[in-house]
Amino acid sequence: MDAAQYNAYIEQMRQTEYPMLKDATYLDHAGTTLYSKSLLEAFSADMMSNLYGNPHSASQASQRSTHQVQDVRLQLLRYFDANPDDFDLIFVANATAGIKLVADALREHESGFWYGYHRDAHTSLVGVRELAKEHRCFAEDKDVEEWIRQNGQTMHNRLGLLAYPAQSNMNGRRLPLGWCEKMRSQGVLTLLDAAALLSTSPLSLANLDTAPDFTVLSLYKIFGFPDLGALIVRKDAAWALQKRRYFGGGTVDMVVSLKEQWHAVKSAHLHEQFEDGTLPIHSIIALKSALSTHTDLFGTLNRISEHTSHLAERLYTSLLSLRHGNDEPVCQIYKDPLSTYGDGSTQGPVIAFNLRDARGQWISNLEVEKLAHVRNINIRTGGLCNPGGIQSALHLSPWQMKQNFSSGQRCGSENDDVINGQPTGMIRASLGAMSTLKDVETFISFITEFFLDSKSSPNNRTDSPVLMAEVPIVEQLHIESLTVYPVKSCAGWQIPPDTSWEVRPQGLIWDREWCIIHSGTSAALSQKKYPRMALLRPSLDFAAGLLHITCAVPIKGATCTEITVPLSADPRCFLPSSKTSTPTNVCGDNVSAKIYSDPSISSFLSSILDVPCQLARLPANSTSRHMKPHLRTAGSEKMPLSFSNESPVLCITRMSVNALNKEIKAKGGIATPASTFRANIVISQPLHLPPGTELPHAEDSWSSVSIAKRDTEAEAAEATFDVLGKCRRCHMLCIDQRTAEKRQEPFVTLAKTRRSEGKVWFGVHLALGKGQTRGWLRVGDAVVTS
Template identity: 55%
Template sequence: MTGRRLPLDWCRKLRVCNIYSLLDAASLVSTSPLDLSDADSAPDFTVLSFYKIFGFPDLGALIVRKGAHNIFDKRKYFGGGTVGMVTSLEDQWHAKKSTSVHDQLEDGTLPFHGIIALHSALDVHERLYGSMENISRHTGSLAKVLYDSMAAKRHANGTVVCEMYKHKDSSFDERTTQGPIVSFNLRNSDGEWVGKSEVEKLAAVKNIQIRSGTLCNPGGMAYHLCLKTEEMKRNYNAGQRCGDDNDIIDGKPTGGLRVSLGAMSSIRDINRFLDFIDEFYVDKSNANTVLTPQGVMQSKRGPQPSSFYVDKLCVYPIKSCGAFIVPDGKQWEVKPEGLAWDREWCLMHQGTGLALNQKRYPRMALIRPVIDLDNGILQISRWMPGADDNPLKLPLSDQYVDISTAELCENSMKKSSTSYGKSTTKGTRAVAADRVPRGVPQIRRLGLVSTVPDGLCRPVHGGQERGTVLTLAKTRKVDGKVKCGRHVCLSHDNSEDGVDGRGKVMIMTGQVVEPFEAVYVGYREQVPQ
């Protein structure tokens, strides 16, 4: 978990007590030579992964100390190719191969394609890097720079940014005790923990791959986070599961973050990650609150804006596909379930009959629908170089809709992109990723119900708009998490503003929206995933 390397002489001490030892060297051999020349100190069994060294082939290996091979004589099962004779009638008997240990353990057909490829992988690896000792020196020096730089980071008020996890007996100056792995958590300027999953998601947007969670080492993570057994059981009963977004429970983090360096890592990668922390997690303002532009949603300690105005209206006619931007100056109907024609269609998998989503098929974001109300047509085209110029055209009439409402299982979404320039219209420049629940009376005033988590904002923005997500990470943090907008509802009002001659509630770009705090009682609706 922390990259600590244990001394091999532990194996010799265990052997004196008639205890077998096994060394999991999968992480070690990816950046360091493995020396088993001292048979007395060598582990009885050593496992390693060629996948972690080369990427391909995805093979593993088991190295058995000759003095420990007799333990396999007690193996009760066998597979094809590991026996000399088998009887299937009357007595159940088989004779194991006795020529070598590997003959007894290689059950079934060997992955001969991967074994052949392993020879080429070894040759290419040596040609690129020379030796494992070269890789060890390279990654060790990078890890020291990264660890020292992160440990030295401070907020403007002097509080620590990175809470580092390392064993007291290991040192980045000594490669025999510490590998090129850096484990940590982040704190804000108030000393509060920053959620691990939020950091991992934002890093992925910046094309930085880090690991979050208990890092497949629940014991080590519990030790460094000072989590007691009863606390971990209580967290589980409260809903925490491995890999979820329950980052902080009762003021304690449930996991950590890890950066692992390899042969291809460079000082440029290190500097880029350090710049990432500086940009998004180091408070340079010496203030106790998150800085946000005037009028933009603030934390619970800040005042609510008096009014918004609509900068842009986007409708998503097809679930998980691109947005149709309502032209400036054009009024658009707001129905009880949301904007008109929003989430009215979906793409169906012909094999399973299930609705497709952008999480599994990211390129759905390239599908761009256009609603032509004058001709009653939905035009669908692909937004990419070389795409067909002839869009698919579907009528907007009900009889052509061949989907089940239950299949959609989605709330209607109303999204308006956010910008922070000066406005010539009365009101504040922001109405972002809002949701209008069903069954609420039609009226122009919008009630602010709750903030929208980043997990919902990501699919609304189509996933591909990285700049939007990065801007939100800098300006829309509330209680340590990125919030991208407000859930809203329509409210009762005697005013006729925003209602056309047919009694329909309309909205358009540039229109002022009056917000107010609202609380739902007895209303609950699942947020779309």
């Protein structure tokens, strides 16, 4: 069948074989674990029909496992055209485990080993340098060639190993496989990381002279299931591994422990010496089903390579052609000059890029990922586990990377990824066997919708016109509502209108004083990962001295309908170990928390959220957290923070909510309630003002907010807040606070109307003015801004 017919076939197959992709656009196949219905059915049928046992036994069930493992090992070698007389295959947990096995064995040699690795190496290859006596990173292909011509003069008579990827996991560039033969002529061993390549393309080891000495691969990246890796060893190079001193169960024929220490390593087959302990027999047996199912569904890896190469070329040319209205490019694509899309020998189906606005400023990948999440588009962003490639492509000096680390950049974190006007990572779109033209078109439409400014001209700014509007000082403002969120990321509790409420430097009292933490990691849970937290409704009962937590809807399996804890910090309520506090991670900060000991509390929360978790409380007078650095003003550097994300108080205006809802309803959407924005203070204009006189987003220009007395009560004294800055929003806004269901609004509309500097803004952060230790607020209080 031709390319169009094959694409249609894959599109149809996704509906039946890969239902998890039915409504998703998946552009992260380089790191996917997608398994087909047919594969699982075949594996399940095998497991239900046969009894398998530990292969280290002579029983019938054990021998059945042994025979299956032997058969699958042979099938895999033939899958890569590797003659069993010349190669052996060692099963490992993953490609990284295969790399480490080689490195651990080589370092046992008397003089250690010299290690060279290419700039495009995955982090797991880079890590081998820590075990080598000497190491070198080759920045360019020509550096490798020159080193070969010099006969490897830097090894100082040590065993040498060169490692490099067959395909860069960053941008898909394919490196020369001919280096293996050239290195062998110099007496240098080679380690080829084929994990990225084999996800979409074949690798033949038929030519013994050109084959690597060691080839690592990830079987889940080829077949989707099971999670397993393999190390293919050229038998002529096996001597380099046999200095390994450790031995595990199943790798020895005899061991003497008492009076003498002696052992005999198995010698019949190379793999027997390195597969320590009981093999993952069920995973290996699953490979038998994976091999046959994969061939039935997709044909050969050559067919997959042709399909994905065609799609990648289409995606590349489409991204490259995107231009703003002022003809500035939307995408900065990191393609190696030596590679060409459509040429399978030089380029794989991966596109690495960043986005720029019409002024040439970088767009935060964090913002791209948030919008992609809303649209059910799966991509990968960040450092991509390829430090050398990232450093080279983004022109980052070592001192810059260290400075970025000091600024808070971490792998997998949600910190800003544009530091000092320069990106620290990139976006990666990787296509696989299940990709279709529809995925490509959907992604291009997504980039066009949110990041292409068709109206811009060379002299125009591209900020939201609402953000750039000059807003006059608003008069006759008042507090419409006050809300505290006793338990972080759970529902809010609205303060009664006739109640004066105390505010302190760390925020409104009782706000974010509790949090729910994961029982295993102790990290605070968030609605972004656990939307059901919106259904947990805390309420403060001062008469009874209790915090009540109920669930808004019945949850199957819930152990009860409500839990309560004392408002007082009675030490008897907490785990004994919590007397000195328990380390907890909240928004990247390590803080101290006290864990409640009552098992019914943990049981209730765990059943609602479907994750093992516990209720924790911030110890009294805790100063372990402080306001985020980017919001600090002069004199506020040491301002304490409870379990809130960034600042003590979040404020929005009713006028801004109304303006947003007008935009949403104009496109047929449903209005968003103010509770979606989880603000502590909602400020409004008088209701009697004529239509059209509202001033939305006036808060963007505020520098301070003063709360005037509503009456003559002494406790209703004036409070003054400093405006710390606008609030950067994320896709947590897409969780309906009433039902915990996910939706696209209001984040999609905000991204189109309230984006500036590559970020989406709504509301402002506040903190008590300098020198104030407390203040009082009440619904209806007058508000004066400046």
